[in-house]
Amino acid sequence: MNPKRHIDVLLSQQSEQVKNDYRIQLTSAIDCIRFLLLQGLAFRGHDESKESKNRGNFLELLNFLSCHNEKIESVFKNASDNNKLTAPSIQKDITNACSVLTLKAIILELGEEPFAVLVDEARDVSYKEQMAVALRYVNERGCVLERFIGIVHVSDTTAISLKAAIESIFASLGLSISRLRGQGYDGASNMQGQFNGLKSIIFQGQELLADTHFCRKIIYFWLGCDL
Known part of the structure; x- marks a missing residue:
């Protein structure tokens, strides 16, 4: 009876919100990784648990970024622990992608x-x-x-x-x-x-x-x- 409350409409809206949140997470992770690569800094820390006072450059930089952007903070706060794009395997995948693009730029310049x-x-x-x-x-x-x-x-x-x-x-x-x-x-x-x-x-x-x-x-x- 109410088209705005139809199940298809609600799922579509939820799907778009999930996509936007995921895009914000991915963009934030990429920005942090690009910064660390540009400065030649290490990613991982010796203790990356939540109780650690220094979780490594990547997680600390991502946390710093979240503290200065309410939207990013909200997205990571509401995301599940296994869907924050902060795992070492995700870091390696993004780093490899940056490496491929960098090599392409070098060959193009040559x-x-x-x-x-x-x-x-x-x-x-x-x-x-x-x-x-x-x-x-x-x-x-x-x-x-x-x-x-x-x-x-x-x-x-x-x-x-x-x-x-x-x-x-x-x-x-x-x-x-x-x-x-x-x-x-x-x-x-x-x-x-x-x-x-x-x-x-x-x-x-x-x-x-x-x-x-x-x-x-x-x-x-x-x-x-x-x-």
Whole structure:
């Protein structure tokens, strides 16, 4: 008898409210994570229980944001404990999404220009070899930039393994090793040497690519085809 009180209308209104509340929660969590990533700060705390005086940077920053915004405070206060988007897994998912967008922005800024690669490797506390990779290039304004693009675990620090890891990162970003114009490494012995070092292996791969491209041009020339 009363259309405004019909079950379909009430469910639709409730659904819209849930969506709006969820959007506020998600936006708040993303803003806090972006701030921590920009400042290079840790997320987790040693004690994140409600009785703890310091629950870690993420939860404390989110609480600070809630204290200065009544709408955000109301949304998180009325949300159930398992639906506050504060779990470590949620933090990791949002962080990974930020990482993907950041890498896309770096590759877009690089464009089709040549670049140099900077590589360093170190053993972490769990005795696993980790290799950090950064790109060095000149942007459209003529400024030299160095951008970190990833860190990858390598089974060993032989030149072959390091080269395979670099090629894997390049492939995931759509970069070609033929555009590589410079290499910078640390002083590790496995990265040195005229014949067995990583630099020499990459140079040999570039020469092979150049020779292959030259042979293709000759074949296409005799066949009367375009390259």
